[in-house]
Amino acid sequence: MKLLRKLFGAKPKVEPTKVVPIPVAEIKPPKPVITLDIVEQTSDEGELLKLASDGATSQLRQAAAEKIHSREILEQLAKAVKTKDKNVFKIVKTKLDLFKAEDAKLAELEASALRICEKLERHSHFEADSLFKAKLTVLQNEWDALGQVSIMAQSRFQSALAACEAKINARAQAIADEEEKLSLDQQALQLAEEAYASLKQLAGEVYRASHVEELVNANYELKIQELANAVRLAANRQLPLDKLTKEFEHRKQQTLNLIDQIKTSGTVKQLAEKLDQVEDSDAVKNAQQKLQQLIKSAKEFGDELPETLSEAKAKLDAIWAQRHQTEQAAKNALRDFSELARKGLWAAEQGFVRKARAIQKELQEKRAQLSEIPKGIQAKLDDFEAQLAKLGDWHEFAVTPKKEALISQMQALATSSINPENLATKIHELQDSWKEVSKGVQQQDDELWQQFQQASAVAYAPCKEFFEAQAAERENNLNKRRELVSQLQQYLQGYDFANAVWKDVEQTLKTARAEWQTYWPVPRKAGNDLQKEFENLMEQLFGKITSEYESNKTAKQSLIEQAQALLSAVDTRAATETIKQLQAQWKLIGKSWHKEDQQLWQEFRKHCDAVFALRNQAFEAAKEQRQAITAQAERLIEQLNQFAAQSLEQLNAAKAEIESLKTEFSALDLPKEASKALQNKFNASIAAIANKRDSARSQAEEQSWTDLFNALNALREYELAVIAQTASETLATQKNNLETLIANTPRWPTGTLSLVQQRLAKADAITSANQAANTELLHTLAIRAEILAGKESPAEDKQARMAYQVKQMQQAFGQRDSSFESLVLEWVALGGVATQAYTSLLTRFNSSRAQGIKS
Numbered sequence: 001m002k003l004l005r006k007l008f009g010a011k012p013k014v015e016p017t018k019v020v021p022i023p024v025a026e027i028k029p030p031k032p033v034i035t036l037d038i039v040e041q042t043s044d045e046g047e048l049l050k051l052a053s054d055g056a057t058s059q060l061r062q063a064a065a066e067k068i069h070s071r072e073i074l075e076q077l078a079k080a081v082k083t084k085d086k087n088v089f090k091i092v093k094t095k096l097d098l099f100k101a102e103d104a105k106l107a108e109l110e111a112s113a114l115r116i117c118e119k120l121e122r123h124s125h126f127e128a129d130s131l132f133k134a135k136l137t138v139l140q141n142e143w144d145a146l147g148q149v150s151i152m153a154q155s156r157f158q159s160a161l162a163a164c165e166a167k168i169n170a171r172a173q174a175i176a177d178e179e180e181k182l183s184l185d186q187q188a189l190q191l192a193e194e195a196y197a198s199l200k201q202l203a204g205e206v207y208r209a210s211h212v213e214e215l216v217n218a219n220y221e222l223k224i225q226e227l228a229n230a231v232r233l234a235a236n237r238q239l240p241l242d243k244l245t246k247e248f249e250h251r252k253q254q255t256l257n258l259i260d261q262i263k264t265s266g267t268v269k270q271l272a273e274k275l276d277q278v279e280d281s282d283a284v285k286n287a288q289q290k291l292q293q294l295i296k297s298a299k300e301f302g303d304e305l306p307e308t309l310s311e312a313k314a315k316l317d318a319i320w321a322q323r324h325q326t327e328q329a330a331k332n333a334l335r336d337f338s339e340l341a342r343k344g345l346w347a348a349e350q351g352f353v354r355k356a357r358a359i360q361k362e363l364q365e366k367r368a369q370l371s372e373i374p375k376g377i378q379a380k381l382d383d384f385e386a387q388l389a390k391l392g393d394w395h396e397f398a399v400t401p402k403k404e405a406l407i408s409q410m411q412a413l414a415t416s417s418i419n420p421e422n423l424a425t426k427i428h429e430l431q432d433s434w435k436e437v438s439k440g441v442q443q444q445d446d447e448l449w450q451q452f453q454q455a456s457a458v459a460y461a462p463c464k465e466f467f468e469a470q471a472a473e474r475e476n477n478l479n480k481r482r483e484l485v486s487q488l489q490q491y492l493q494g495y496d497f498a499n500a501v502w503k504d505v506e507q508t509l510k511t512a513r514a515e516w517q518t519y520w521p522v523p524r525k526a527g528n529d530l531q532k533e534f535e536n537l538m539e540q541l542f543g544k545i546t547s548e549y550e551s552n553k554t555a556k557q558s559l560i561e562q563a564q565a566l567l568s569a570v571d572t573r574a575a576t577e578t579i580k581q582l583q584a585q586w587k588l589i590g591k592s593w594h595k596e597d598q599q600l601w602q603e604f605r606k607h608c609d610a611v612f613a614l615r616n617q618a619f620e621a622a623k624e625q626r627q628a629i630t631a632q633a634e635r636l637i638e639q640l641n642q643f644a645a646q647s648l649e650q651l652n653a654a655k656a657e658i659e660s661l662k663t664e665f666s667a668l669d670l671p672k673e674a675s676k677a678l679q680n681k682f683n684a685s686i687a688a689i690a691n692k693r694d695s696a697r698s699q700a701e702e703q704s705w706t707d708l709f710n711a712l713n714a715l716r717e718y719e720l721a722v723i724a725q726t727a728s729e730t731l732a733t734q735k736n737n738l739e740t741l742i743a744n745t746p747r748w749p750t751g752t753l754s755l756v757q758q759r760l761a762k763a764d765a766i767t768s769a770n771q772a773a774n775t776e777l778l779h780t781l782a783i784r785a786e787i788l789a790g791k792e793s794p795a796e797d798k799q800a801r802m803a804y805q806v807k808q809m810q811q812a813f814g815q816r817d818s819s820f821e822s823l824v825l826e827w828v829a830l831g832g833v834a835t836q837a838y839t840s841l842l843t844r845f846n847s848s849r850a851q852g853i854k855s
Contacts, residue, residue, distance in 0.1 A: 037787075037805060039051060039060060039063045039064050039067065040063070040067070041790075042064075042067070043067075045067075045068050045069075045070050045073045046073075048064045048065075048067050048068050048073075049064075049068065049073050049076060049077055049080075051063075051064035052064035052065040052068060052077055052081070052088055052092075053077060053080040053081055053084070053085075053088075058085065058087055058088075061081075061085055061087075061088050062087055062088055062091060065077065065081075065088045065091045065092055066091060068092075068095075069095070071096070071099050074092050074095050074096055074099075075096065077092050078092045078093065078096060109146055109147065109149060110149060110150055110153060112142075112146055113143070113146055113149040113150070113153040113157070114153060114156075116139055116142050116143050116146070116157065117153060117156045117157050117160060119139055120136075120139050120157060120160040120161060120164065121156075121160045121163075123135060123136065123139065123160075123164060124160050124163035124164045124167065127167075128167040128168050128170070128171035132164075132167070132168065132171075133168055136161075136164050136168070140161070143157060185239055188233070188234035188239060189234060189239055189241070191230050191231075191233070191234050192230065192231045192234035192235070192239075192241055192244055192245075192248075193244070194230075195227040195228075195230040195231050195234075195248070196227075196231070196244060196247065196248050196251070198227055199224065199227050199248065199251055199252060199255060200251070202220060202223060202224065202227075202255065203251070203254075203255050203258065204306050205220075206220060206255065206258055206259055206262065207258075207268055207294075207298070207306035207308055208268075208306060208307070208308050209262070209267045209268075209269075210267060210269050211267060211269075214267075220255075220259055221256065221259065224252055224255060224256065227248075227252075228248070228249075228252060231244070231245060231248050243507075258294070261290075261294065262294070265286075265290040265294075266287075266290070268291070268294060268306075268308045268312050269308060271287040271290050271291050271294070271312065291312050291313070291316055292316070294312075295312075295313055295316075330370075330371075333366070333369070333370060334370065334373070334374065334377060336366070337363070337366050337367070337370065337373070337377060338376075338377045338380060340359060340362060340363055340366065341359075341363060341377060341380045341381045341384050342380060343359055344356055344359035344360060344363060344384040345380065345383055345384040345387055347359060348384060348387035349387055356384075356387075359384075360384070360385070363381065363384075367381075375425070379429060383436075386436075387436075400448070403434065403448045403452065404448065406430055406433055406434050406452060407448065407451050407452050407455055409430055410427070410430050410452060410455035410456055410459055411455045411458075411459075413426055413427060413430070413455075413459040414455065414458040414459045416459075420462050420463045420465075420466035420467070421463075421466075423459065423460075423462065423463055424460065424463040424467075427456060427459050427460055427463070430456075431456065434452055470521075473521070474521050474522050474523050474527075475523065477519040477520060477521065477522045478519075478522040478523055478526055478527060478530065480519045481516060481519045481522060481527070481530050481534065482530060484512065484515060484516060484519070484534070485530060485533055485534050485537060488512060488534070488537040488538075488541070489537060491508065491541075492537065492540055492541060497544055497548075500544075500548070502545065502548055502590050502591070505541070505544070505545055506545060508541070509538065509541050509542060509545065512538065512541075513538065516534060548590060549591070549592045549593055550592070552589050552590045552591060552592045553592040553593070553596060553597075553600065555589050556586065556589055556592065556597075556600045556601075556604065557600065559582050559585060559586055559589075559604060560600065560603050560604045560607065562578075562582055563579060563582055563604055563607035563608055563611065564607050566578055566579055566607070566611050567607065567610055567611060567614070569611075572611075572614050572615045572617075572618040572619075573615065573618070575611050575614070575615065576611060576612065576615040579607075579608050579611045579612070582604075582608075583608060586604060626671035626673075626674075629668055629669065629670060629671060630670075630671060630674050630678065632668065633665060633668055633670060633674075633678045633682070634678075636661050636664060636665045636668075636682075637665075637678070637681050637682055637685050639661055640658065640661055640682070640685035640686065640688075640689065641685050641688070643657075643658055643689055644685060644688035644689045644692050645692075646692075647696065648692070648693060648696030648697070648700070651689065651692060651693055651696075658689065662686070665682055700747060701749075703747070704747040704748055704749050705749060707745045707746075707747070707748070708745075708748060708749055708752055708756075708828070709842070709846075710741075711738075711741055711742055711745060711756060712756070712827075712828060712831075713838075714737075714738050714741055715738060715756065715759060715760060715763065715831060716831055716832065716833060716835075716838060717734075718731070718734050718735060718738050718760075718763055719763050719766050719771075719831045719832040720832065720834070720835070721734055722763055722764055722766055722832075723766060723767065723768055723771055723832055735760075735763075738760065739760070742756060742757070742760070749824070750821075751821075751825055752824070752825070752828050755825060755828040755829050756828060758829070759828065759829060759831050762831075763831065766831060766832045770831075770832055771832040771833060771834065774830040774831060774832055774833050775833045775834065775837050775838075777826075777830050778827065778830050778833055778837070778838070778841045778845075779797075779800070779837075779841060780800075780804060781823055781826055781827055781830075781841075781845060782841045782844040782845045782848070783797055783800060783801045783804055784804070784817050784823060785820065785823055785844070785845050785848035785849060785852070786801070786844065786848045787801065787804075787805070787817070788817045788818075788819075788820065788823070788848065788852055789848040789849070789851045789852040790851075791847070791848050791851055794844075820848075820849050820852050823845075823849075824849070827845060
């Protein structure tokens with residue numbers, strides 16, 4: 001009763017005496033006692049609340065309070081024990097302070113989450129510019145660093161995040177659409193430029209056609225229409241193609257006209273063959289005329305003459321040179337003839353009849369050698385003949401009939417259909433004749449003179465209108481040329497040549513020259529002065545183009561020198577990057593003279609290709625080196641894998657070799673692309689070796705326990721034989737075998753071999769009393785092992801287990817076994833237990849030991 005009162009907290013009337021251990025069999029089942037072990041096994045916080053507030057001892061109350069984790073229960077307990085148990089209240093308050101700290105932390109976390117949500121919501125209203133995503137990433141990183149937050153905050157954050165991502169996606173889609181449009185526009189522009197280039201090429205093919213049939217079969221009109229469709233499609237994309245479209249349409253019309261012209265007159269080759277015929281034939285003249293038209297058409301294109309047309313032009317130039325020589329000889333002859341006629345007229349007018357007759361004879365001889373005499377010379381000759389006739393029969397004719405005849409001729413011109421230029425010449429000839437007739441006459445006939453003047457005015461009326469129209473046209477052309485000169489001056493003064501589009505400048509030069517030529521004729525003197533001013537402006541404009549071309553040429557030569565210098569560079573990677581930069585710079589430089597530009601590009605391209613070739617060589621060498629390192633790493637890993645298949649003894653023997661392989665692998669500069677995979681394989685091999693060692697050690701450890709219990713069982717059988725007083729010879733043999741077994745066991749659990757040897761030394765003196773005591777102690781060890789493992793004991797041992805626990809509380813104030821090692825050592829020291837009891841207890845003991853090791 002004293003023991004029970006002590007357990008339940010009642011105060012005894014006398015001081016307790018030392019408790020004498022009571023055999024398990026004599027202990028009667030006590031009433032339920034609340035122990036620390038029971039508290040530890042209790043998980044019901046309601047029961048723990050009762051124990052913590054009403055437990056018999058402070059130790060029990062504190063233990064129960066330690067096991068309570070529910071905040072609600074802790075708050076109830078704090079109210080219950082605040083004035084009753086300071087120790088328990090301190091434990092509860094410490095736990096509640098943790099909850100409060102956690103509440104403060106959560107509140108701060110929630111406040112931070114709300115601030116981030118507000119920032120993100122404000123951010124979602126901004127435009128998705130270049131910094132939008134970076135700022136969003138910062139806010140996401142801040143959110144990720146928070147940890148667990150409320151569902152409401154998470155929902156708010158995700159909603160704002162979705163709005164931001166929607167803006168990013170919309171911006172990305174807009175950029176993608178714009179890039180696609182730019183790409184399509186670029187393709188359309190390229191298509192238009194290629195169509196224009198193809199049209200230029202097609203014109204060259206037209207010139208090179210051998211026969212008209214070839215031209216017809218090629219169906220160039222259809223090809224031109226297809227190219228026009230391509231340009232039209234490109235222009236439909238609202239691109240700045242007005243200039244190109246205009247040029248294309250102009251060249252298209254020129255090319256179609258050229259095709260029609262060749263179909264009508266024949267190909268360049270056919271016309272050139274006709275030039276070899278008799279020069280004066282109509283066919284040759286016609287061929288010359290047609291070739292001239294084709295050359296003129298080609299020059300209108302603004303391109304270089306095709307080869308076939310150049311050859312034909314060379315033939316024409318030769319023919320014209322020959323013709324010029326012949327015409328020059330004829331002109332010289334006519335000039336001599338005209339001079340002789342002038343001398344004859346002078347001689348006739350002076351009355352030198354004999355000299356005049358001699359000149360007349362010479363003129364007749366020279367006239368026979370001339371095929372045709374110009375009207376002016378013929379008129380002079382006629383004057384000479386007339387004057388010569390006057391010398392012979394001057395008195396045979398009267399002056400008045402001559403004047404009347406001149407009046408009649410002048411009146412007849414009034415109704416003539418002669419063109420104004422020739423009509424004016426005729427009128428001037430008749431006026432000269434009137435002067436000649438009237439020369440030396442004393443009496444002037446005013447009436448006839450008035451008739452002649454009136455007839456002259458009537459005849460000259462059409463000529464006056466014609467020459468006035470010509471004068472107006474010349475003046476209009478002169479004004480247009482002045483306007484063109486003014487535009488050129490403004491262009492030269494106002495255009496930003498520092499940022500010029502030189503292709504446009506070249507076109508301006510060509511267009512100005514072509515437009516100038518269309519404004520013709522002009523007044524001679526004023527036109528000559530204006531021509532000088534125009535040529536000066538054109539030279540200035542051409543000088544700017546030339547300066548730009550030369551500057552571009554110099555810049556490209558500099559890039560070529562830099563590219564050539566890179567051929568001797570040691571760092572091929574850096575050289576390659578530099579050559580790419582040079583190529584980018586080359587693209588930014590404008591063009592130079594066409595032929596030189598092509599030569600410069602070929603030279604630059606050659607150096608670039610050489611640098612890239614060196615880079616490729618270096619790349620291949622580096623690739624081979626990386627492959628060699630990878631192969632070496634694979635070999636080292638394979639050797640490690642072989643070690644992983646060996647036994648523990650072999651692994652221990654090869655420890656130095658394995659370390660050497662690890663060091664060698666670590667020293668390798670693994671290729672970046674294979675580094676991760678190789679490192680993973682290497683780590684897997686090292687892990688396999690470690691697992692092999694651990695597995696072998698675990699098996700050896702397990703085997704040592706198996707060997708221990710086998711040896712203990714053999715020792716126990718020897719002890720049973722001693723207790724049964726077996727014959728000495730049998731005991732000797734059995735002991736000898738036992739000693740051999742102990743000696744041959746390779747490994748023993750720590751501390752067990754000495755106990756086995758001590759037990760063997762005492763085995764010969766064991767008695768049945770020892771056997772009974774050891775059996776009881778083994779039984780207690782099995783229960784102790786079950787208590788230590790937290791395992792239930794069999795029903796028949798529950799009272800014995802409780803008695804042991806009570807005994808421990810009485811003797812050692814609740815101290816308990818803390819490890820199985822001490823229990824095993826106690827087990828090894830106890831021998832002579834009967835087989836049936838030993839087997840059952842060993843099973844329970846090993847089961848508890850295995851469970852305790854796992855936990």
